[in-house]
Amino acid sequence: MADLPSWLVSVIAAIYPGITPPPPYHYDGYIEGEFTYAAPASAGRIETIDVTEGDAVQKGTLLFALEDDQYRAALRSAEAQLAQAKAQLENLSTGSRAAETEVVRASLDQARVALDIARTRLERSEALLTRGATTRATVDDQQAAVDEAAAQVKQLEAQLKVAELPARDAERLAAEAAVDAAAAQVDIARSDLEDRQIFAPVSGQVEKVFFEAGEVASSGTPVVSILPPGQMTALFFVPQSERADLSPGDHVALSCDGCPVDLTAQISRLASDPQYTPPILYTREERGRLVYRVEAKVIDPHGVLPGQPISVDASGAAGE
Numbered sequence: 001m002a003d004l005p006s007w008l009v010s011v012i013a014a015i016y017p018g019i020t021p022p023p024p025y026h027y028d029g030y031i032e033g034e035f036t037y038a039a040p041a042s043a044g045r046i047e048t049i050d051v052t053e054g055d056a057v058q059k060g061t062l063l064f065a066l067e068d069d070q071y072r073a074a075l076r077s078a079e080a081q082l083a084q085a086k087a088q089l090e091n092l093s094t095g096s097r098a099a100e101t102e103v104v105r106a107s108l109d110q111a112r113v114a115l116d117i118a119r120t121r122l123e124r125s126e127a128l129l130t131r132g133a134t135t136r137a138t139v140d141d142q143q144a145a146v147d148e149a150a151a152q153v154k155q156l157e158a159q160l161k162v163a164e165l166p167a168r169d170a171e172r173l174a175a176e177a178a179v180d181a182a183a184a185q186v187d188i189a190r191s192d193l194e195d196r197q198i199f200a201p202v203s204g205q206v207e208k209v210f211f212e213a214g215e216v217a218s219s220g221t222p223v224v225s226i227l228p229p230g231q232m233t234a235l236f237f238v239p240q241s242e243r244a245d246l247s248p249g250d251h252v253a254l255s256c257d258g259c260p261v262d263l264t265a266q267i268s269r270l271a272s273d274p275q276y277t278p279p280i281l282y283t284r285e286e287r288g289r290l291v292y293r294v295e296a297k298v299i300d301p302h303g304v305l306p307g308q309p310i311s312v313d314a315s316g317a318a319g320e
Helices: 006-015 069-094 098-130 136-164 169-194
Strands: 026-033 036-038 044-049 062-066 197-199 204-209 224-227 232-239 251-255 263-270 291-298 309-313
Touching: 069 169, 098 136, 232 263, 232 309
Parallel strands: none
Antiparallel strands: 026 232, 026 309, 036 224, 044 062, 062 197, 204 224, 232 291, 251 263, 251 309, 263 291
């Protein structure tokens, strides 16, 4: 784009004496850090904060921890319920315990002996009845004793058979489902407990600690911010008339007080919606103009700090 028309320069000079309009494709802006925020998954009181502002941390470093007594108790409860469900499944799968089965078997042996004795007495009484040495009533009583002993044997045989059999398929499937559900509750409780300790998601420098130990942090509220190395973005604003000459991927030159020489950035985003007043103070002729926000990734941000004012020269990009 050519320089501003001479008549416009004259108008600006007449209205604002001593002010020189900026050359085309030269803008003011500032550096913004691309911070990563560490926040708890659930609300809680902060028990410890293990980092301070300015610390260099590696990914996986413990940043802070929340109180976890309630979550430890929940995990113990879930583990106990899992153990109970497993015991129930084992009991249904194997039948009664060996000791219980042995008691039933011993009772059955005793009942069979009693049945043999009752039958022997009945046979003796029947023989005596044929010789007239006993009464019919005695024989009938002996027959009733045999019938009772036989019924007791059948009952104990049925009990032993049930004790030795596993549970029905439906009962076993229900018990297996109960074990799976209890195991899932253990996993949830263990995950909730682990979430009470928050570790650094990235390596970088701790920029800000927003809370102190003893304070309550809400779910999703950042407690620590980390600035990863090299994560710097140059923000500047271009007028509507020059926006079409810039594209994502273009390189721009940056300069600032104390910045390295030959500092460059690559445009990553051009806003589609205009702004009418940039968020920083510009010269008078810049105010009120229709401008668009531009973001450019700083290629080598060594020595550049967040919030630092910069000057952007995009004339090389516009001429490409």
